[in-house]
Amino acid sequence: MNIYICENTLDGLFSSIFQAYEDRHPHEDNKVISTPINNYELFANYIPVLTNAEYAQRVNRKLLNILDCTTYYQLCSAFLCESTIAFEISNSIYHTVVRCIDMAKSKTSTKNLMKDLTNPYISQIFKCSKRVMREADHLYGFTRFKELQNGILFARIHPENNLITILMDHFDNRFPLESFIIYDEPRDIAALHHPHCSSILLKHPSFDDEAICKYSEDENRFSQLWISFFNSITIESRTNPHLQQQMIPKRFWKDTIELT
Amino acid sequence: MNIMKNTDLMKKLDILSDAAKYDVACTSSGVTRRNDGTGLGNCHSSGICHTFSADGRCVSLLKILFTNECIFNCSYCINRRDNDIVRTSFTPDEVCSLTMQFYRRNYIEGLFLSSGILISPNYTMDLIYQTLYKLRKENNFQGYIHVKAIPGADPDIIEKVGFLSDRMSINLELPTRKSLSALAPNKNRRTILSPMRQIQNGISSNKNELMVRREHHKFVPAGQSTQMIIGATNDNDYQILSVSEKLYQNFNLKRVFYSAFVNVNMDSRLPMTSGGPPLLREHRLYQADWLLRFYHFSADELLSEDRPNFNIFLDPKCDWAIRHLEYYPVEVSTADYNTLLRVPGIGVNSARRIVGARKQGRLSYSSLKKMGVVLKRALFFITCNGRQMYPTKLEEDYIVRNLLSDIPSPKETKNMSYRQLSLFDDFNIDKVQVLN
Ligand code: SF4
Numbered sequence: 001m002n003i004y005i006c007e008n009t010l011d012g013l014f015s016s017i018f019q020a021y022e023d024r025h026p027h028e029d030n031k032v033i034s035t036p037i038n039n040y041e042l043f044a045n046y047i048p049v050l051t052n053a054e055y056a057q058r059v060n061r062k063l064l065n066i067l068d069c070t071t072y073y074q075l076c077s078a079f080l081c082e083s084t085i086a087f088e089i090s091n092s093i094y095h096t097v098v099r100c101i102d103m104a105k106s107k108t109s110t111k112n113l114m115k116d117l118t119n120p121y122i123s124q125i126f127k128c129s130k131r132v133m134r135e136a137d138h139l140y141g142f143t144r145f146k147e148l149q150n151g152i153l154f155a156r157i158h159p160e161n162n163l164i165t166i167l168m169d170h171f172d173n174r175f176p177l178e179s180f181i182i183y184d185e186p187r188d189i190a191a192l193h194h195p196h197c198s199s200i201l202l203k204h205p206s207f208d209d210e211a212i213c214k215y216s217e218d219e220n221r222f223s224q225l226w227i228s229f230f231n232s233i234t235i236e237s238r239t240n241p242h243l244q245q246q247m248i249p250k251r252f253w254k255d256t257i258e259l260t
Numbered sequence: 261m262n263i264m265k266n267t268d269l270m271k272k273l274d275i276l277s278d279a280a281k282y283d284v285a286c287t288s289s290g291v292t293r294r295n296d297g298t299g300l301g302n303c304h305s306s307g308i309c310h311t312f313s314a315d316g317r318c319v320s321l322l323k324i325l326f327t328n329e330c331i332f333n334c335s336y337c338i339n340r341r342d343n344d345i346v347r348t349s350f351t352p353d354e355v356c357s358l359t360m361q362f363y364r365r366n367y368i369e370g371l372f373l374s375s376g377i378l379i380s381p382n383y384t385m386d387l388i389y390q391t392l393y394k395l396r397k398e399n400n401f402q403g404y405i406h407v408k409a410i411p412g413a414d415p416d417i418i419e420k421v422g423f424l425s426d427r428m429s430i431n432l433e434l435p436t437r438k439s440l441s442a443l444a445p446n447k448n449r450r451t452i453l454s455p456m457r458q459i460q461n462g463i464s465s466n467k468n469e470l471m472v473r474r475e476h477h478k479f480v481p482a483g484q485s486t487q488m489i490i491g492a493t494n495d496n497d498y499q500i501l502s503v504s505e506k507l508y509q510n511f512n513l514k515r516v517f518y519s520a521f522v523n524v525n526m527d528s529r530l531p532m533t534s535g536g537p538p539l540l541r542e543h544r545l546y547q548a549d550w551l552l553r554f555y556h557f558s559a560d561e562l563l564s565e566d567r568p569n570f571n572i573f574l575d576p577k578c579d580w581a582i583r584h585l586e587y588y589p590v591e592v593s594t595a596d597y598n599t600l601l602r603v604p605g606i607g608v609n610s611a612r613r614i615v616g617a618r619k620q621g622r623l624s625y626s627s628l629k630k631m632g633v634v635l636k637r638a639l640f641f642i643t644c645n646g647r648q649m650y651p652t653k654l655e656e657d658y659i660v661r662n663l664l665s666d667i668p669s670p671k672e673t674k675n676m677s678y679r680q681l682s683l684f685d686d687f688n689i690d691k692v693q694v695l696n
Pocket residue numbers: 330331332333334337338339340341375376377444
């Protein structure tokens with residue numbers, strides 16, 4: 001058994017896939033792991049892989065070439081999953097990529113590949129991707145921006161999965177003329193958008209703590225209006241906190257001002 | 261009448277959102293529109309929920325009345341002319357500012373504007389038009405707008421509003437003519453159905469007009485919906501569901517919403533709803549509505565003159581299955597899609613997945629489970645490669661007894677809403693998950 005160990009990024013994973021093809025060991029004997037290893041296996045051959053942007057790009061291009069966009073999107077979004085169900089997801093993606101490449105070689109369409117849920121790798125990718133997309137759907141709605149004194153809209157999020165890039169795409173199109181920042185606090189990553197520019201992603205942005213807590217004059221007024229709207233919209237005779245919590249799980253509450 | 265002038269915005273919003281809340285439709289679905297780079301907002305066809313209120317309903321739109329003044333006197337409505345309540349109105353600018361500022365903070369997907377009738381239907385509809393014009397043209401708002409058409413307003417003003425909004429609706433309010441004239445004396449079927457027909461025709465002429473190029477100049481691109489009040493009159497479920505079916509077939513409606521009656525006016529001529537609004541009934545109607553729209557059922561299959569109301573214990577699909585055991589068992593590895601859809605425990609998504617997966621390989625009970633089939637319910641009705649999951653009997657009493665041990669009692673169904681039905685592909689799955 002050969003175990004490729006790579007950095008926990010999509011580029012890292014794609015670099016290992018590239019390396020695995022270079023090494024020409026039979027794929028069935030390989031494994032790719034991108035998270036820290038706790039249990040070393042005695043009879044395995046561990047191969048550390050350095051992330052290489054160019055190799056990663058080549059794998060990426062290949063996938064874009066042979067996959068339809070839904071399948072491609074599922075593979076990539078599954079990687080963003082950080083729930084326990086994502087255990088060794090990199091390995092599942094690796095083996096599925098191998099399968100895709102084989103299918104492309106034999107000119108079989110990969111269109112229905114993700115429907116083969118009897119395959120454990122695919123089933124895991126399917127579940128992880130679904131979980132990520134579900135959380136993204138939640139955050140499309142539950143993300144809240146506050147207007148800072150300088151007019152920038154600032155949102156803090158605490159997602160289970162590493163999905164800031166998905167949110168960034170969404171809000172780029174939605175607020176093209178706004179300046180906004182989305183900050184994934186636990187991961188310390190921020191997405192920055194300026195009008196007429198494409199957004200950028202910053203690791204460890206080290207914001208000025210004071211600046212991001214000074215809100216504009218309007219901010220208080222509109223957030224109060226919103227909270228009052230939110231409270232008056234409830235039909236008392238239908239009150240059902242259990243249902244409410246099921247629909248908007250508690251973990252989102254601290255970032256949605258109407259519920260904190 | 262107690263009319264407040266120059267009330268501060270907070271107070272107005274309080275009054276005019278409180279008055280709008282009994283309108284249940286709050287979805288922002290049905291249209292996809294990307295931002296063109298010059299304004300604020302876009303639209304997602306599946307809609308986005310921004311929060312959930314304490315009653316568990318999705319909040320997606322800023323749902324307000326333009327005014328709660330009204331010259332009509334519908335007995336179920338808190339804003340009826342005879343009620344002695346505080347009255348107020350927004351200005352078009354106030355509505356624009358609230359919508360824009362809420363939207364950029366990502367509180368909402370857009371605006372849902374309804375209104376009481378101030379002076380006349382046309383006068384009110386024109387105020388709504390001015391508001392939308394400002395919002396779309398001056399503020400360049402590209403998010404979702406749902407407008408209620410006012411019964412009795414002229415066709416040309418309805419048309420102008422239609423070109424600025426994504427969805428329009430006009431409430432049918434009550435399923436029969438008789439109940440409508442009893443409870444809403446100023447309204448009649450004609451003033452409701454003729455704008456409904458007009459909107460329908462406007463939507464279908466969209467498709468023919470090549471002139472309509474830019475997405476947001478389309479006429480009501482997300483379609484129209486309507487709402488009926490449930491439990492204010494003696495109309496039975498069969499009557500209500502048949503009306504919905506007609507609305508879907510003949511008026512091409514996107515959605516029919518059902519609103520469990522709450523006696524806000526404590527009007528003694530109406531049911532008192534002291535045990536709370538008839539939520540289980542509302543829930544059953546949503547389930548059946550779902551079956552009409554996605555499962556190819558017809559109202560006549562689900563109910564009849566002799567059985568005019570839904571089963572309290574079983575959802576409409578299970579109920580149908582139990583009464584048609586001759587259709588079962590269904591062999592999942594060969595049955596066509598429509599047959600799969602009629603199996604309790606199999607929903608739209610899982611049926612699709614089954615059809616996809618069996619092309620790739622052999623199905624098994626564990627793979628069915630992975631595809632989202634609720635085996636606990638489905639197992640009585642299916643075979644997989646000729647075999648049952650457990651030896652069971654295809655017998656009414658036996659199945660009902662077993663299903664009921666798994667199905668929530670009606671009290672527990674209180675915790676579910678129609679919103680969940682639209683979130684998950686199969687309410688059977690949903691029900692089981694909810695209770696675990
Ligand atoms: S017309 Fe509308 S606002 Fe006026 S009383 Fe009837 S339902 Fe209420």
